[in-house]
Amino acid sequence: MTTRQSDSSPASSSLEIRRLSITQPDFWESLRTLTSWEEGAGARVESTVDEILADVRGRGDAALLDWTARLDGMEAGHVSELSLPASRLRAAFDGLAAEQREALEAAAERITEYHQRQLQESWSYTQADGTVLGQQVTALEKVGVYVPGGKAAYPSSVLMNTLPAGVAGVEEIIMTVPTPGGVVNELVLAAAHVAGVHRVITIGGAQAVGALAYGTETVPAVDKIVGPGNAYVAEAKRKVFGHVGIDMVAGPSEILVICDGQTDPEWIAMDLFSQAEHDEDARAILVCPDVLYLDEVQAAMERLLPEMERSDIIRASLRNRGALIYVRDLGEAERVANTIAPEHLELSVAEPEKMLARIRHAGAVFLGRHTPEALGDYCAGPNHVLPTSCTARFASPLGVYDFQKRTSVIGCSPAGARTLGAIAEVLAWGEGLTAHAASARYRMDADDSSGR
Numbered sequence: 001m002t003t004r005q006s007d008s009s010p011a012s013s014s015l016e017i018r019r020l021s022i023t024q025p026d027f028w029e030s031l032r033t034l035t036s037w038e039e040g041a042g043a044r045v046e047s048t049v050d051e052i053l054a055d056v057r058g059r060g061d062a063a064l065l066d067w068t069a070r071l072d073g074m075e076a077g078h079v080s081e082l083s084l085p086a087s088r089l090r091a092a093f094d095g096l097a098a099e100q101r102e103a104l105e106a107a108a109e110r111i112t113e114y115h116q117r118q119l120q121e122s123w124s125y126t127q128a129d130g131t132v133l134g135q136q137v138t139a140l141e142k143v144g145v146y147v148p149g150g151k152a153a154y155p156s157s158v159l160m161n162t163l164p165a166g167v168a169g170v171e172e173i174i175m176t177v178p179t180p181g182g183v184v185n186e187l188v189l190a191a192a193h194v195a196g197v198h199r200v201i202t203i204g205g206a207q208a209v210g211a212l213a214y215g216t217e218t219v220p221a222v223d224k225i226v227g228p229g230n231a232y233v234a235e236a237k238r239k240v241f242g243h244v245g246i247d248m249v250a251g252p253s254e255i256l257v258i259c260d261g262q263t264d265p266e267w268i269a270m271d272l273f274s275q276a277e278h279d280e281d282a283r284a285i286l287v288c289p290d291v292l293y294l295d296e297v298q299a300a301m302e303r304l305l306p307e308m309e310r311s312d313i314i315r316a317s318l319r320n321r322g323a324l325i326y327v328r329d330l331g332e333a334e335r336v337a338n339t340i341a342p343e344h345l346e347l348s349v350a351e352p353e354k355m356l357a358r359i360r361h362a363g364a365v366f367l368g369r370h371t372p373e374a375l376g377d378y379c380a381g382p383n384h385v386l387p388t389s390c391t392a393r394f395a396s397p398l399g400v401y402d403f404q405k406r407t408s409v410i411g412c413s414p415a416g417a418r419t420l421g422a423i424a425e426v427l428a429w430g431e432g433l434t435a436h437a438a439s440a441r442y443r444m445d446a447d448d449s450s451g452r
Contacts, residue, residue, distance in 0.1 A: 056210035079218035092189035114381030130413030139169035144212035146227035149178035155191035168403035178204020209236035251389035252281035256342035261290035276317035417443035
């Protein structure tokens with residue numbers, strides 16, 4: 001690869017996107033400023049969520065009905081009227097065009113096949129003295145899946161959040177989806193049918209999270225709540241965590257593309273658009289050791305932007321949090337990637353597998369020039385629920401393991417009780433926990449046959 005450098009700035013244009021260079025003395029500080037996301041819920045959001053959660057916890061179904069009528073314009077005499085039967089989900093699927101039905105089924109098949117490989121099983125082993133040690137793996141009993149509604153339509157989120165739960169063996173999957181003004185999205189309902197959702201309730205917002213967390217007369221409390229939502233939903237999930245499990249509190253969507261300058265600039269421009277179009281806070285960044293190529297990508301973005309249906313959102317996103325970054329070589333690009341720990345990382349380079357071995361922090365990695373991130377959003381197979389806002393440093397994609405829990409199993413033989421008891425007794429005395437020491441000593445002194 002020939003690295004091209006230029007000291008000249010790109011021609012002025014209507015597209016505003018910051019340009020950074022690793023040669024700048026303040027580069028790393030500028031990068032931290034660009035990639036930080038610490039915006040919590042505002043006071044208004046937090047107080048409203050507190051009010052809704054307390055009301056749902058105290059009044060149950062009555063509060064659900066009141067808040068659903070107030071916020072979504074959905075009047076109902078009983079929460080059961082907001083539930084959709086399996087026949088309604090099936091009808092939504094049957095009513096789709098054949099092309100849509102086939103796409104949903106193909107995506108579901110690929111997602112299921114991938115997640116089946118994540119399934120964990122119980123295991124145990126027996127030591128020489130007869131002591132049995134192991135781990136029992138069991139599925140969660142009930143899971144709540146929150147799906148955005150109204151103008152938004154995310155059938156892919158239905159598949160990604162529910163299929164791993166089904167693979168894990170979750171007994172009951174309850175999906176909540178708001179339907180403001182009674183607007184129901186047929187694709188979302190069809191996806192619920194394909195994914196095997198057991199129950200769909202047309203409620204949303206913080207009230208849905210509260211119902212799933214605490215339970216009401218009609219909505220059962222679940223063990224874990226997963227799925228995306230607006231600021232109110234995210235804050236509600238944050239507040240109920242501990243009472244119930246959650247997947248994560250996700251920040252805005254983000255993509256980082258590392259390119260060696262040899263990929264069609266329009267391909268890269270569109271890959272950046274694919275995340276920028278989510279919302280004005282989405283982050284799209286390109287890193288490349290070729291300044292002239294960065295110019296070419298920016299020019300391609302300027303040409304393509306007017307064609308985009310969500311051009312205003314893309315433009316705002318690129319202005320707010322987008323960047324084109326120059327590095328001296330691909331090694332420096334890897335360092336940038338590991339610092340950012342992006343949700344999505346495209347390695348649009350000649351030898352992506354070699355680079356992958358040096359990537360420590362990323363939610364999902366897309367290898368090569370022919371693997372756009374958009375394929376991962378819908379049908380590649382791996383989950384698209386990914387850690388954001390640098391949390392890929394310690395967090396992982398949603399998976400079957402999120403719907404399974406592990407229980408340690410310990411079974412001592414008399415000989416094992418003597419061996420372990422001697423160790424435990426010494427450590428217990430060291431901690432000043434005499435009952436612990438005595439409990440271990442009793443087994444050490446017991447008759448092997450009778451336990452007395």
